[in-house]
Amino acid sequence: MSLPDYDSPSALKAILDSRAMAMQKKFGQNFLINSNARTKLAENLDLQENMKVWEVGPGLGALTTEILKRKAKLTAFEIDRGFVSFLQEEIQPLFKENFEIVSGDVLKTWKDYYSKNGIPDRFFGNLPYNVAATIIADMIENEVRFDKAVVTVQKEVALRMAAKPGTDDYSSFSVLCQWAYDVFPIMDLAGGCFWPRPNVDSRAVKFVKKEIFPGCKNPKLFLKLVRTLFSCRRKTIKNNLNIYTQNADLSEKILNTANIETNVRVEKLDIQTLLNLSDIVSDIMG
Numbered sequence: 001m002s003l004p005d006y007d008s009p010s011a012l013k014a015i016l017d018s019r020a021m022a023m024q025k026k027f028g029q030n031f032l033i034n035s036n037a038r039t040k041l042a043e044n045l046d047l048q049e050n051m052k053v054w055e056v057g058p059g060l061g062a063l064t065t066e067i068l069k070r071k072a073k074l075t076a077f078e079i080d081r082g083f084v085s086f087l088q089e090e091i092q093p094l095f096k097e098n099f100e101i102v103s104g105d106v107l108k109t110w111k112d113y114y115s116k117n118g119i120p121d122r123f124f125g126n127l128p129y130n131v132a133a134t135i136i137a138d139m140i141e142n143e144v145r146f147d148k149a150v151v152t153v154q155k156e157v158a159l160r161m162a163a164k165p166g167t168d169d170y171s172s173f174s175v176l177c178q179w180a181y182d183v184f185p186i187m188d189l190a191g192g193c194f195w196p197r198p199n200v201d202s203r204a205v206k207f208v209k210k211e212i213f214p215g216c217k218n219p220k221l222f223l224k225l226v227r228t229l230f231s232c233r234r235k236t237i238k239n240n241l242n243i244y245t246q247n248a249d250l251s252e253k254i255l256n257t258a259n260i261e262t263n264v265r266v267e268k269l270d271i272q273t274l275l276n277l278s279d280i281v282s283d284i285m286g
């Protein structure tokens with residue numbers, strides 16, 4: 001038993017055809033057919049033997065096998081039953097107890113798996129474009145963070161992850177990612193690096209867990225406050241804070257205490273300022 005030629009679209013198509021399988025656009029399926037890129041992504045995980053790793057969207061196992069070759073203990077979350085069957089029959093026998101597969105939608109399965117098995121050392125995934133931000137946000141909002149994570153996402157999403165205050169890409173998602181992690185770009189991947197070729201470019205990003213977290217008194221309040229403040233980007237921070245407090249005088253008192261001008265827009269504020277604001281809201285509103 002040997003591994004497929006993961007660089008060959010024709011070889012991958014032959015596997016799909018032999019199993020009467022087809023790529024599912026609704027799952028955002030694209031295989032990374034560049035071996036140098038796959039190696040670089042795996043190397044950026046800084047793996048050691050027996051480290052526990054989660055992978056989302058293994059497909060036919062191109063990136064999966066890069067991790068398993070490094071003797072990590074990998075759990076793969078896969079929604080496509082055809083891919084699950086292939087992995088069980090063709091990949092699992094090669095790596096035995098080091099490889100576990102969780103079948104189903106990761107957004108519905110990861111919490112139960114986490115509650116039974118705990119948090120892994122690493123997180124990895126060529127994430128489906130349509131749910132990448134949702135997967136990452138769901139884990140951070142549940143205060144599940146990995147020491148290191150490497151994800152490949154649509155470039156537009158990657159830009160939002162690392163965006164700085166005052167830029168067009170800076171959003172509540174930027175705040176969420178940078179609240180939990182230091183975010184570093186690894187490399188850009190053009191459409192030709194994938195099969196089928198997507199209509200957008202991708203970027204691989206590395207997350208390194210921040211030492212100081214959550215950095216505020218009430219993480220749930222912080223998350224709710226940030227979502228509210230970014231809900232209407234054209235409005236001033238005072239107008240958006242009014243939505244949260246339901247009291248214009250109280251909003252002005254909070255902003256004065258935080259030394260934030262009432263006419264500033266939230267996209268100008270860095271994460272530390274937002275964390276401080278969250279604590280003041282917590283102190284004043286309880």
